Structures are given as structure tokens and as C-alpha cells.
Amino acid sequence: MAALAPLAASAGQPSQAPAQATQFVTQTDRLIVRYKDADTNAARGIAAGAISTARQALLARAGQTFGATLSALRATVNGANVLKLSRSMTLVEAKQLAAELMARDPDVQYAEPDRIMVPLATPNDPSYSQQWDLFEAKGGINVAAAWDKSTGSGVNVAVIDTGYRPHADLAGQILAGYDFISDTTIANDGSGRDTDASDPGDWAPAGSCGAGVPAMDTLSSWHGTHVAGTIAAKTNNGVGVAGIAYNARIVPARVLGRCGGYTSDIADAIAWASGGTVANVPAAPYKARVLNLSLGGSGACDTTTQNAINGARSRGAVVVVAAGNANVDAGSTSPANCAGVIAVAAVGRSGGKASYSNYGSVVDVAAPGGDSSGGGILSTLNGGNTTPAADTYAYYQGTSMAAPHVAGVAALMLSANPNLTPDEVEAKLKSTARAFPAACSGCGAGIVDAAAAVNAALGTSATTTPSTPTWTACASEGGTCSFSGIREVRYGSGTTFVSKTVNGSVACTNAVFGDPTPNVVKSCSYSSVTVTPTWTACADENGTCAFSGTREVRYGAGATYVSRVFTGSTACSNAVFGDPVPNVVKACSYSSITQ
Ligand SMILES: [Ca+2]
Ligand SMILES: [Ca+2]
Known part of the structure; x- marks a missing residue:
């Protein structure tokens, strides 16, 4: 009877590299609050972040319940306000405070902890x-x-x-x-x-x-x-x-x-x-x-x-x-x-x-x-x-x-x-x-x-049934539709829509969507279902990443990335992206979702 052998070839030398720590941050000293009139204010040229005295009073009362004062730091890209808390709190407590704000002020569209993100799934080995x-x-x-x-x-x-x-x-x-x-x-x-x-x-x-x-x-x-x-x-x-x-x-x-x-x-x-x-x-x-x-x-x-x-x-x-x-x-x-x-x-x-x-x-x-x-x-x-x-x-x-x-x-x-x-x-x-x-x-x-x-x-899981999306109205024509994650956004009126898959926010305009119902005022709504992009490797460091359309491109190693949006192609280099993981050979991949 023939003996079978292991199929390894030669051995080399082990070596070491600096550790990368990954730990979730479970506290925050900030909240994000968006008021329902943020879209119309933007359309009228009123700067976001200017919170009225009446709203400030409601913020103060909600904060008192939690022993914190809230001060406006700045507006985010989509017209929400970043509020600084006078003390750090757990994410659980910050969520309760956000809920308190929404309960006290019906003008609040949403409020949520401004969480601190860390690179995900990069092993620290x-x-x-x-x-x-x-x-x-x-x-x-x-x-x-x-x-x-x-x-x-x-x-x-x-x-x-x-x-x-x-x-x-x-x-x-x-x-x-x-x-x-x-x-x-x-x-x-x-x-x-x-x-x-x-x-x-x-x-x-x-x-x-x-x-x-x-x-x-x-x-x-x-x-x-x-x-x-x-x-x-x-x-x-x-x-x-x-x-x-x-x-x-x-x-x-x-x-x-x-x-x-x-x-x-x-x-x-x-x-x-x-x-x-x-x-x-x-x-x-x-x-x-x-x-x-x-x-x-x-x-x-x-x-x-x-x-x-x-x-x-x-x-x-x-x-x-x-x-x-x-x-x-x-x-x-x-x-x-x-x-x-x-x-x-x-x-x-x-x-x-x-x-x-x-x-x-x-x-x-x-x-x-x-x-x-x-x-x-x-x-x-x-x-x-x-x-x-x-x-x-x-x-x-x-x-x-x-x-x-x-x-x-x-x-x-x-x-x-x-x-x-x-x-x-x-x-x-x-x-x-x-x-x-x-x-x-x-x-x-x-x-x-x-x-x-x-x-x-x-x-292909036989037990998974696709969920039917529900649609949340988010902006009138000319406004900005904002949401978390990547979702399908519908634009139109009645039952006539065009839709796009969008990350975070999109202008609710003919310029973006085309005009499915001419001479009718349209609006946007977003899907309850978030879309998960898949990523296709396209280039190693200093190569060229090419793809069709306008897409997010990630640059990094392991699960530590920086990402930017490009049309058609980009150089995959520190010069373009900065260096998210020094001393490691990086690579690029592009998203399955076009923007
Ligand atoms: Ca034995
Ligand atoms: Ca290990």
C-alpha cells in the first residue's frame, strides 16, 4: 500500500509587525439632532445650526433630566446639528436622551448618539x-x-x-x-x-x-x-x-x-x-x-x-x-x-x-x-x-x-x-x-x-424570505432626502417613480433622478431595506483601479480602509487616499453600488 505524504514545500522565517488594536467605544459626548424644517431652511438659505431659542429651551430641559447641558457644535452635511454634551455618557444613556429630545420637541425629525466608529474586523494579531x-x-x-x-x-x-x-x-x-x-x-x-x-x-x-x-x-x-x-x-x-x-x-x-x-x-x-x-x-x-x-x-x-x-x-x-x-x-x-x-x-x-x-x-x-x-x-x-x-x-x-x-x-x-x-x-x-x-x-x-x-x-438560504420594503417619505422636490446606510430612494408622485440606490442622502430633484411625472410636484421616499454592497478587488497599491460608472472605492489593508467616490478609475495610492495603514501594502476595491 502506497504511503501518502504531506504536501508542503519549504519553510521560511517568521517576522513581526506592529500591533493594531481594535476596540469598540461605548461612550459618547455628542448627539446628532435633525429638525424637520432643515430642508426648507436650506432651500431658503438659512444656515443649519442656528437653533432657535425655543428649541434651545427644549434641549436644555431634556438635558436636565440627564444632568447634562447641550450646546450646538456645528451642522452636518445634511443639515443636522451636532450637539456637545457637558458630560460623557454610555450609548444606552445617550439613546435615552435622544428619545427624550424627540418626545419633548415634535419638530425633531430624528436624534441619535454621535457614536465613535472604529475600523471593523481588523484583527489585532x-x-x-x-x-x-x-x-x-x-x-x-x-x-x-x-x-x-x-x-x-x-x-x-x-x-x-x-x-x-x-x-x-x-x-x-x-x-x-x-x-x-x-x-x-x-x-x-x-x-x-x-x-x-x-x-x-x-x-x-x-x-x-x-x-x-x-x-x-x-x-x-x-x-x-x-x-x-x-x-x-x-x-x-x-x-x-x-x-x-x-x-x-x-x-x-x-x-x-x-x-x-x-x-x-x-x-x-x-x-x-x-x-x-x-x-x-x-x-x-x-x-x-x-x-x-x-x-x-x-x-x-x-x-x-x-x-x-x-x-x-x-x-x-x-x-x-x-x-x-x-x-x-x-x-x-x-x-x-x-x-x-x-x-x-x-x-x-x-x-x-x-x-x-x-x-x-x-x-x-x-x-x-x-x-x-x-x-x-x-x-x-x-x-x-x-x-x-x-x-x-x-x-x-x-x-x-x-x-x-x-x-x-x-x-x-x-x-x-x-x-x-x-x-x-x-x-x-x-x-x-x-x-x-x-x-x-x-x-x-x-x-x-x-x-x-x-x-x-x-x-441561497432556503429559510430566508425577502422582506417587503416599506417606504418613508423623506423630502419634497428640491429638498434633500437623508437616511442611514445605503438604500433605494424613490422619486415621483402617485404610483409613478424612478429609483436609485443611494448612500446616506440625495437631492430630491429632476437633475438627479430625471422627471418621471412632468408638471407634477414630486417627492422622495426611502426604502426600509438597507442594501449591502459587495466589494471587488481592483488594484494593489500604486496600481490603477478601473470600473464602470461612479462608485465608492476603498483603499487599505485588512478591514482598515479609507474610501472615496470616483468615476471610471483612480490611482490606488497614498497620494490619492492618504495612508490608512502605514507600513502595510494596501489595495483597492470598488463597491457593487453605483452612485
Ligand atoms: Ca499512537
Ligand atoms: Ca492569533
């Missing part, structure tokens, strides 16, 4: 800025935008690999697994199968795996620990790296040891992790919806393996497999050539095929695996050359690193929509994959896009 594979426009998987909607909660991912090392950046992420290695020499832990899936090391002296194999002494790889970190390293813990599905959990199934691992052990692990029954092995306490197999060997798909994969899929598991590192057609690499798996090729930092990656018609999608020109994939590791030593981090390259990116995204999708079948997950990963920005022939449908895949997963 100090090495995140080195994880180009997560955020860069060319070779990355666009995961930060997915984290707004899914972080993998409730989904278990089986890492069918060398086992795991306890690691500070994996603490609490690893569930009970199993050691499937039946051969004590391969196991290297002095025993056969048992409940301890920890990795004792897979170092191999020269010639210990057969004549001339390996050619020279090899060090322990800690391969499964690296794969596990890519999928679900602890994130926003101020330590090390970020994981893709960081609220998912890892089920370690140990199948690879010194010299590799047997197909029979791997097949049992596939069955067990997905909730199947394996003789003489206790049932898995934690069933996995995603199985990651960053391993392979040459030859056709074994019947044993195919049967195990069929069984896992019948129990709802998504099976993700590395395509292999021999720069050959993956049709000759198993289990990448098995039916029903998602076979993953590797791209480098440029988004082109990694030199080593297998390719061909059995490949479904590509993901970052790193290459020697742009660097590898940084993840959790152990520092021991042979037996375990201290926690560390290291760059590895390989389709072994690409596969867990896809497994992590699959976990995000299943967390967002647990009803998806394995075939639906695969179809959505493919349909939302991003076009290759550099040559990658035989690399499947494209580079996996985590945010687009999660959006697609959410979009």
Missing part, C-alpha cells in the same frame, strides 16, 4: 500584516470582508494530517481527535491507534523510509499544526497570526507520521471525522462538516479512499484536498483525483500559479500556497527539530497550504448557512471565485474569494 494570503488583492482570499458575516461559529473542521501541537495561538481551538496511525514506526509515539492526536514529530533519518528515502535526515514538519492555524488560529487575541474561520474548531485526525501515512488509516479518518462508524474506534465526539486533506500520493484514486469520501459526503461533509506539488497534471495525484472532492491548486503572491502546483481538469479552485518569489504562508508551528519544543510561527509553501484556505472558507459558508450540501458549497466556491490576475492554467475556476462565497452562501 501582530503578524496579520504578513498574511498577504488573507487580504492582498492579487493573491489573497478577501477574508476580512467575510468576517462581517461569518467567523465559522458552530462548524468543526477535521484536519486529517500529522496531528497537532498545543500552541498558544490554537488554545481552545482544538477539539478531541484521534490517532489513526496503526503502525508504531510511522506513529513514532510508541503506540498504535489511540485517542491522543497530538503530534510527537515526524522526523526521519536518511534511509529510514526505504532505500535512499529520505535522501538525508529530515526534521519534524509539524505540518498539521500549520494547517490548523491557517484554518482556525485564535484571532483578535493580540498574539501571532489570524485564522480564516477563527470561531470554527479543529478536529485533529492523526494519519501522517514518519515516512507518511497509509491510505487505510486516512480512509478510516475520513469516515470517522464525518460521523461514520469505524470498527474498534469510538465514535467522533465532534462531527466535522469540512475535512481538510493536505496530503497525497501518485496513482489513481483508491477504491478505499473513494468509498470513504462517498460516505463522508453522504453525511454532509465537504472534502477539500490539495492538488499536489509536482507541477504535473493532478489527474495522476490521489486523493485530488477522487470524485466528489474539492481539489485545490496553489497560487503565489502575484495570483499566478505557484511553480510547484499541480494543475489540470480535476482541479476545482485555487488558493494561496505561496511561492519563493513572493513568500510563503505564515502559520502556527512548533520549534522542535525532532521532538516538540516551544511554540513558533513559520512560512510554509505548498498546495498543503492552499487547501486549508478553502477549508476555512467552506467553514465560513457552512456557518453562514448550515443547510448547504457539499455540492452547493463547491458550486458556490467556484461561481464566486475571482479571475486570476496572472497566469494559472489548469487552476480551476479562479482564486477563492471568501467574502463573495459567504455572500453566496447567505443568498
Whole structure:
């Protein structure tokens, strides 16, 4: 029986970057108040912010109830007033005060806390800025935008690999697994199968795996620990790296040891992790919806393996497999050539095929695996050359690193929509994959896009019924319609309207909307349904971002952005946008919503 090997290539050096803290601010010393006559005042040339004595008296009385005085600071762009409070209060209290203002003064259109915003979802893990594979426009998987909607909660991912090392950046992420290695020499832990899936090391002296194999002494790889970190390293813990599905959990199934691992052990692990029954092995306490197999060997798909994969899929598991590192057609690499798996090729930092990656018609999608020109994939590791030593981090390259990116995204999708079948997950990963920005022939449908895949997963939820919008009148013709978020705005009269999707406010005029009902006074109303834009990566720093129409363009890294509105194209540079994240390579993306 052929031994299968882990599919990682070389390691590089870990490095550090400054931490970015992310913490929500839960207090404010400001309110925003807009009066109902703001539109007509603007039309008459009366400056917003000039609050009448009568209104000031009502403000003062409302403030007294909360032990605060309110003073006008300035007007906002849409004619509302920013009020300074004499003391800071919690957002809960500020909302109560805003409600008090609205109750006391019927002229108030709305009042709300002037909340302090912070960049969302940017992990504070100090090495995140080195994880180009997560955020860069060319070779990355666009995961930060997915984290707004899914972080993998409730989904278990089986890492069918060398086992795991306890690691500070994996603490609490690893569930009970199993050691499937039946051969004590391969196991290297002095025993056969048992409940301890920890990795004792897979170092191999020269010639210990057969004549001339390996050619020279090899060090322990800690391969499964690296794969596990890519999928679900602890994130926003101020330590090390970020994981893709960081609220998912890892089920370690140990199948690879010194010299590799047997197909029979791997097949049992596939069955067990997905909730199947394996003789003489206790049932898995934690069933996995995603199985990651960053391993392979040459030859056709074994019947044993195919049967195990069929069984896992019948129990709802998504099976993700590395395509292999021999720069050959993956049709000759198993289990990448098995039916029903998602076979993953590797791209480098440029988004082109990694030199080593297998390719061909059995490949479904590509993901970052790193290459020697742009660097590898940084993840959790152990520092021991042979037996375990201290926690560390290291760059590895390989389709072994690409596969867990896809497994992590699959976990995000299943967390967002647990009803998806394995075939639906695969179809959505493919349909939302991003076009290759550099040559990658035989690399499947494209580079996996985590945010687009999660959006697609959410979009088809059978249990979600679209809500019917209601419409709120917001301005007469010539006025300004203002609201929160991005919404559809109707302009017209009676039942004749034209509509646009608008961010925040819009002039309610023929100039903006055209004239759907000539010679009739029109008005605007906005929809109760907010629209969520999706973002398409368009350029790396110092490139040119091009698109159709007038759109918002974001510039930044991770989830820290500045954004501006452009028509047609813009340079993606500090000169245009300023520098939201110094010392980090930034990129641009454009909104799906035209303005
Ligand atoms: Ca053992
Ligand atoms: Ca971390």
C-alpha cells in the first residue's frame, strides 16, 4: 500500500509587525439632532445650526433630566446639528436622551448618539500584516470582508494530517481527535491507534523510509499544526497570526507520521471525522462538516479512499484536498483525483500559479500556497527539530497550504448557512471565485474569494424570505432626502417613480433622478431595506483601479480602509487616499453600488 505524504514545500522565517488594536467605544459626548424644517431652511438659505431659542429651551430641559447641558457644535452635511454634551455618557444613556429630545420637541425629525466608529474586523494579531494570503488583492482570499458575516461559529473542521501541537495561538481551538496511525514506526509515539492526536514529530533519518528515502535526515514538519492555524488560529487575541474561520474548531485526525501515512488509516479518518462508524474506534465526539486533506500520493484514486469520501459526503461533509506539488497534471495525484472532492491548486503572491502546483481538469479552485518569489504562508508551528519544543510561527509553501484556505472558507459558508450540501458549497466556491490576475492554467475556476462565497452562501438560504420594503417619505422636490446606510430612494408622485440606490442622502430633484411625472410636484421616499454592497478587488497599491460608472472605492489593508467616490478609475495610492495603514501594502476595491 502506497504511503501518502504531506504536501508542503519549504519553510521560511517568521517576522513581526506592529500591533493594531481594535476596540469598540461605548461612550459618547455628542448627539446628532435633525429638525424637520432643515430642508426648507436650506432651500431658503438659512444656515443649519442656528437653533432657535425655543428649541434651545427644549434641549436644555431634556438635558436636565440627564444632568447634562447641550450646546450646538456645528451642522452636518445634511443639515443636522451636532450637539456637545457637558458630560460623557454610555450609548444606552445617550439613546435615552435622544428619545427624550424627540418626545419633548415634535419638530425633531430624528436624534441619535454621535457614536465613535472604529475600523471593523481588523484583527489585532501582530503578524496579520504578513498574511498577504488573507487580504492582498492579487493573491489573497478577501477574508476580512467575510468576517462581517461569518467567523465559522458552530462548524468543526477535521484536519486529517500529522496531528497537532498545543500552541498558544490554537488554545481552545482544538477539539478531541484521534490517532489513526496503526503502525508504531510511522506513529513514532510508541503506540498504535489511540485517542491522543497530538503530534510527537515526524522526523526521519536518511534511509529510514526505504532505500535512499529520505535522501538525508529530515526534521519534524509539524505540518498539521500549520494547517490548523491557517484554518482556525485564535484571532483578535493580540498574539501571532489570524485564522480564516477563527470561531470554527479543529478536529485533529492523526494519519501522517514518519515516512507518511497509509491510505487505510486516512480512509478510516475520513469516515470517522464525518460521523461514520469505524470498527474498534469510538465514535467522533465532534462531527466535522469540512475535512481538510493536505496530503497525497501518485496513482489513481483508491477504491478505499473513494468509498470513504462517498460516505463522508453522504453525511454532509465537504472534502477539500490539495492538488499536489509536482507541477504535473493532478489527474495522476490521489486523493485530488477522487470524485466528489474539492481539489485545490496553489497560487503565489502575484495570483499566478505557484511553480510547484499541480494543475489540470480535476482541479476545482485555487488558493494561496505561496511561492519563493513572493513568500510563503505564515502559520502556527512548533520549534522542535525532532521532538516538540516551544511554540513558533513559520512560512510554509505548498498546495498543503492552499487547501486549508478553502477549508476555512467552506467553514465560513457552512456557518453562514448550515443547510448547504457539499455540492452547493463547491458550486458556490467556484461561481464566486475571482479571475486570476496572472497566469494559472489548469487552476480551476479562479482564486477563492471568501467574502463573495459567504455572500453566496447567505443568498441561497432556503429559510430566508425577502422582506417587503416599506417606504418613508423623506423630502419634497428640491429638498434633500437623508437616511442611514445605503438604500433605494424613490422619486415621483402617485404610483409613478424612478429609483436609485443611494448612500446616506440625495437631492430630491429632476437633475438627479430625471422627471418621471412632468408638471407634477414630486417627492422622495426611502426604502426600509438597507442594501449591502459587495466589494471587488481592483488594484494593489500604486496600481490603477478601473470600473464602470461612479462608485465608492476603498483603499487599505485588512478591514482598515479609507474610501472615496470616483468615476471610471483612480490611482490606488497614498497620494490619492492618504495612508490608512502605514507600513502595510494596501489595495483597492470598488463597491457593487453605483452612485
Ligand atoms: Ca499512537
Ligand atoms: Ca492569533
